[in-house]
Each structure stands twice: as structure tokens, then as C-alpha cells.
Amino acid sequence: MTKTTLHIPVLLEHVLRVFSRAEKQIFLDLTFGAGGHTRGLLNQNEKSIVYALDRDPHAVELANKMAKEYPNRLFPFHARFSELTSLFPNKQNYFDGILLDAGTSSMQLDTAKRGFSFRHDGPLDMRMNTSTQSVTAYDLVNRVDEATLSRIIRLYGEDRRHRKIARCIFQWRSTFGPITTTTQLANVIQVGLGGKTSDVDKLNRSIHPATKTFQALRIVVNDELNELYNGLEQAYTLLKSGGTLLCISFHSLEDRIIKRHFQGIVLHPDEFSSNLEGTSQRSEAEKQLRYDIQTKHVIQADENELDENPKSRSAKLRYGIKL
Ligand SMILES: C[S@@+](CC[C@H](N)C(=O)[O-])C[C@H]1O[C@@H](n2cnc3c(N)ncnc32)[C@H](O)[C@@H]1O
Structure with missing residues (x-):
């Protein structure tokens, strides 16, 4: 039996700084996981509320438990990024902040029977949702x-x-x-x-x-790159003008899709993974100006965080304000 560790949220201080405001905000956390970022946002401002999503039923169970600690402030949903607009048909231009912390949680990686990691002996599974996939x-x-x-x-x-x-x-x-x-x-x-x-x-x-x-x-x-690409496109429609989109990625394929999204480059699915250099050469006319990008250089974990949480070593944070 392996011990399942609860996920430690990465770059939490930066996330909270980006979303810090005195007034009430309505957030959408697309990747609840163990709820570390969600909890931080709820504690940072007692007026704010969070709609939280995850495709993993185990994460949603944790979200439902946490919702009891924050009555009428945390609303969990079991869904995928690509289902966002059908999940929230009446919430166009609605959210003040949207957070996407991509990839897998420690609970997924460290639970042997989920089969995500060779550090634990388990069946070759890797499904984030074992009931529908x-x-x-x-x-x-x-x-x-x-x-x-x-x-x-x-x-x-x-x-x-x-x-x-x-x-x-x-x-x-x-x-x-x-x-x-x-x-x-x-x-x-x-x-x-x-x-x-x-x-x-x-x-x-x-x-x-x-x-x-x-x-x-x-x-x-888990069809992760299509999910990420479609999720970002749909999240854009749910974000208010002046609202902030913040994304954390853990490998270059995710980071490329996120970076291109902020730059307003519409990718073709074939461009997710193969040589993407061509896309950066596209003329300005082909780009849709959608965000005021706030991270010219990505934000990464400092030495202290790396010591406390080695899993943060590949995390890259980008954020922008919807124009
Ligand atoms: C890195 S963890 C998030 C950790 C979280 N921020 C925290 O503080 O605990 C990523 C989570 O996103 C979920 N996820 C990944 N792809 C998803 C998708 N397409 N739709 C919904 N949830 C997804 C995973 O199931 C996982 O729980």
C-alpha cells in the first residue's frame, strides 16, 4: 500500500497576489484537485466565491466536503474543461478570475492503483475519470x-x-x-x-x-492537449473584460498552448505537439488581441518552494487581463 499525499498547491503566493482585491470576486477554478488554490482564494477575501471544477470524481468528493466549510461560497462541479460553456450557458463575461493549474494532482500520481507513475507499482491505467473513460x-x-x-x-x-x-x-x-x-x-x-x-x-x-x-x-x-486548448477557448468567453486568466503548466506542450492562447494565436490540433516554431512567425493580422499579458517572463518556484515541494520544479505561471 502506498501512502497518498494531499496535493500541495504550487506557486500559491503568486496566485493569491495576482487575485488579491478588496472587493468581492467570483472565481472559476478549473482544476480543483485537493483545493489548495481554491481554499487560498476563499480565505484571502471573505466576500469572494469560487466555482470549482474537476474531471476526477475523487477531487469532486473533496470539493463537496470543503463546500460545507464555506457555505454559499464554494460550488463544486464534476466536469471537463471542454464542457465549460455547456455547463455555464448563462455565464458569458461573468467571472472576475479564472485559474487553470494543469496536469495531474499528487493524489492521482501517488495512488498506485491509478497507474499514473512508475514510482508506485500499479496497473497501467492513467484515467482521470475511471467511470466515463x-x-x-x-x-x-x-x-x-x-x-x-x-x-x-x-x-x-x-x-x-x-x-x-x-x-x-x-x-x-x-x-x-x-x-x-x-x-x-x-x-x-x-x-x-x-x-x-x-x-x-x-x-x-x-x-x-x-x-x-x-x-x-x-x-x-486523457486527451489532455485538446482538453486544454478547448478549455482555454471556452474559459475566454466566460471571463469578464478586465478579468484575469492565470494558468500554470508543467511541461512544454502545455506551456506552448497556454502561451499561444495568451498571444491570441488560434492553433490547429496538429500544431499542439509537432514543431510549433512556424506559429510564432505568424503576422500580427492573424493574431486576435485578447489579453494584456502580465508575464513577459514566466513565474517559477523559488528555492524555498522547491525545497518544500520538489513537484513545483517544472511549474510555469502565466497570466493576462482580458481586453
Ligand atoms: C495539478 S492538479 C490541481 C491542483 C489544485 N490546484 C490544488 O491546489 O490542489 C490538476 C487537476 O486538474 C484536473 N484536470 C485535469 N484535466 C482536466 C480537465 N480537462 N477537466 C477538468 N479537470 C481536469 C485533474 O483531475 C487534477 O485534479
């Missing part, structure tokens, strides 16, 4: 052909060794049968890549050789 990481690892697997790892893991990784997974399953658990998959990849226990990333930080493959599988299982 049917495709699991097991299906991708064991049922798709080698070329598709290689493409998934290239596009959504951005791992140069995608062919080699897909090859060793394919060879393993053809010889020994399905790969069923997270640690088994991590070992197959590690052995297939020559047995090294860690690689270094662009910033010289040590990472397990299976890290990017796990990211790729999780993104596809």
Missing part, C-alpha cells in the same frame, strides 16, 4: 502497433528515442505477452535503452528514462 494506458501499450506507439512517444513525450522505446515495448509484448504494470513498463524501457537508471533533462536534472513515455501515455489517455 474507457481507454487506458494498458490499451495503448499493448494494443496499438509499433509505429503508432512511436508516434505517440515522439509527439506527446517529445522523446528523441521514440523508435527505440516503441521497438522494445513491441518486442517485449510479442515475446512475453502484455505489459501490465507501471514498474514493468518502466523496466522494459530502461532495459531497452541500455539499462541506465537515469537521464538528464535540458536543465541537467536527473530523470528516469521512462518519464517522457509516461507523460505521452497520460496525455493521450
Whole structure:
């Protein structure tokens, strides 16, 4: 049994500073998780209220419990980003602040049976909502052909060794049968890549050789990039002019979509992951001016936060004010 830790909200002080006002505000937290950001917003100003969303039923359970501590101030919803406008058909130009803290929570990553991480031995699952989603990481690892697997790892893991990784997974399953658990998959990849226990990333930080493959599988299982892109487009319509959109991302694919959204570049789904350099060359005429961007440079965790919460190391915060 692994111990499930409650998620520690990242960059909380910055989030609260951005949304700090004396008057009442109505917030939409698109990623409730364990509710750390929501709680901060509710405590910061006793007049403010938060509508909070999550696609994970476990997170919504936590939100329902927290709602009892804040009567008539916290309203939980079980939904995905891409369902926003149908969830709130009468709330166009309504919210003062919208927060999106992308990715997975510690409760998801650290619960072995959810199968998100090779740090805990569990079934290859990775679904954020196990009751409505049917495709699991097991299906991708064991049922798709080698070329598709290689493409998934290239596009959504951005791992140069995608062919080699897909090859060793394919060879393993053809010889020994399905790969069923997270640690088994991590070992197959590690052995297939020559047995090294860690690689270094662009910033010289040590990472397990299976890290990017796990990211790729999780993104596809949960359709994360489409969700993010559609969520941002829909959130824009719900945000008031003068309201603030704040987004925190954890890897470059998410950050690119968020950055392009703030810049007003409408992306085609093929542009989510493949070489996106072309999109930054687009003429001003092709861009829709939608936000006054407040973060010329992204905000990241400082040394203190990194010491207390190593998971904050890849977090990047951007925010802008709707024009
Ligand atoms: C990083 S955690 C958020 C943590 C939260 N800010 C806190 O302080 O505890 C991300 C959460 O977003 C949820 N999520 C991810 N994609 C989603 C989507 N498309 N729609 C709704 N919720 C989503 C996940 O289930 C997860 O609980």
C-alpha cells in the first residue's frame, strides 16, 4: 500500500497576489484537485466565491466536503474543461478570475492503483475519470502497433528515442505477452535503452528514462492537449473584460498552448505537439488581441518552494487581463 499525499498547491503566493482585491470576486477554478488554490482564494477575501471544477470524481468528493466549510461560497462541479460553456450557458463575461493549474494532482500520481507513475507499482491505467473513460494506458501499450506507439512517444513525450522505446515495448509484448504494470513498463524501457537508471533533462536534472513515455501515455489517455486548448477557448468567453486568466503548466506542450492562447494565436490540433516554431512567425493580422499579458517572463518556484515541494520544479505561471 502506498501512502497518498494531499496535493500541495504550487506557486500559491503568486496566485493569491495576482487575485488579491478588496472587493468581492467570483472565481472559476478549473482544476480543483485537493483545493489548495481554491481554499487560498476563499480565505484571502471573505466576500469572494469560487466555482470549482474537476474531471476526477475523487477531487469532486473533496470539493463537496470543503463546500460545507464555506457555505454559499464554494460550488463544486464534476466536469471537463471542454464542457465549460455547456455547463455555464448563462455565464458569458461573468467571472472576475479564472485559474487553470494543469496536469495531474499528487493524489492521482501517488495512488498506485491509478497507474499514473512508475514510482508506485500499479496497473497501467492513467484515467482521470475511471467511470466515463474507457481507454487506458494498458490499451495503448499493448494494443496499438509499433509505429503508432512511436508516434505517440515522439509527439506527446517529445522523446528523441521514440523508435527505440516503441521497438522494445513491441518486442517485449510479442515475446512475453502484455505489459501490465507501471514498474514493468518502466523496466522494459530502461532495459531497452541500455539499462541506465537515469537521464538528464535540458536543465541537467536527473530523470528516469521512462518519464517522457509516461507523460505521452497520460496525455493521450486523457486527451489532455485538446482538453486544454478547448478549455482555454471556452474559459475566454466566460471571463469578464478586465478579468484575469492565470494558468500554470508543467511541461512544454502545455506551456506552448497556454502561451499561444495568451498571444491570441488560434492553433490547429496538429500544431499542439509537432514543431510549433512556424506559429510564432505568424503576422500580427492573424493574431486576435485578447489579453494584456502580465508575464513577459514566466513565474517559477523559488528555492524555498522547491525545497518544500520538489513537484513545483517544472511549474510555469502565466497570466493576462482580458481586453
Ligand atoms: C495539478 S492538479 C490541481 C491542483 C489544485 N490546484 C490544488 O491546489 O490542489 C490538476 C487537476 O486538474 C484536473 N484536470 C485535469 N484535466 C482536466 C480537465 N480537462 N477537466 C477538468 N479537470 C481536469 C485533474 O483531475 C487534477 O485534479
